[in-house]
Amino acid sequence: MNIKAQEYFIQLAKYQNFSKAAKELYISQTALSKIIAGLEKEVGEQLFIRNKNTVSLSNAGLAYLNFAKKTVDLYQKSRKVVKDSLLEKGILRIGLTALNDTLFNAIGILHQRFPYAQIELYSDQISAEAFSSSRLDMVMLPEDEAGDLCCCVIAVRNQLYAVMNVEHRLARNKVLDFSDLENEDLIFSIEENGRLDTAYEYCVHAGFTPKVSFLYNDSKYQMDLILNSSAIAISFNLFRIFRESMDGLISIPINISRPIHDRLVLAYHPENKNPLIGKLIHCVESARITRQKARYDTFL
Structure with a gap:
């Protein structure tokens, strides 16, 4: 049994017009006519009464409509069961x-x-x-x-933050300038190709050359370095809520004149x-x- 044929039958019963139903189904009127004729041959009954511009369901068609709807509904439910199983596992x-x-x-x-x-x-x-x-x-x-x-x-990266141990001497500041960080040991991430992350580039473009003391390629190392040293990580506003919820860490915004709007x-x-x-x-x-x-x- 062709599920598509059942769906086409339901749409033709709804619109009662080959042209309108074909347009809704994105197929030609001729193709729809052949599919319905094939379905009628398979069922062995005339399902539609053809008039000049419209069609209407015959008695057999009325009975078949309920069957077609149940068949399509069961098919869709079976697909959902399979899809949900793939999602679950x-x-x-x-x-x-x-x-x-x-x-x-x-x-x-x-x-x-x-x-x-x-x-x-x-x-x-x-x-x-x-x-x-x-x-x-x-x-x-x-x-x-x-x-x-x-x-x-x-996410939109629109602010640089200095992330440090709460015991750091700069930790009480509400906001920092690059001049405050000039002599500090700083932490940045490094990519596989050896390139430092974009936060470093923004520092350089702002006229500040960071003193890079630590590099990491995994964020967990960044947290360990901050918690166990006096080094400061310069990073974007991407994970601020997490940092601020961690005991021992504080994030302080950095003044920067160049607008940041990286997505x-x-x-x-x-x-x-x-x-x-x-x-x-x-x-x-x-x-x-x-x-x-x-x-x-x-x-x-």
């Missing part, structure tokens, strides 16, 4: 180039909705070129590096059919709405 591999509140909130929402889905996070610094040959499903990249990949905007995206290949990709994108939107509402409630 699926794996989503994400490459991270930065820590981000919105992304981690979205992953939390995804886990609540699909508790048996497995989320694997990789902290490797990865380029769009390397992503094409990797086993990752998604990767966080600056928008201008994503190229032809499909993208979901995850980070979750990029993925359009041919990747992993259903968890679309679900995570929906969760990103949910996390963003929740965050905006929280800000609005705070303002009130």
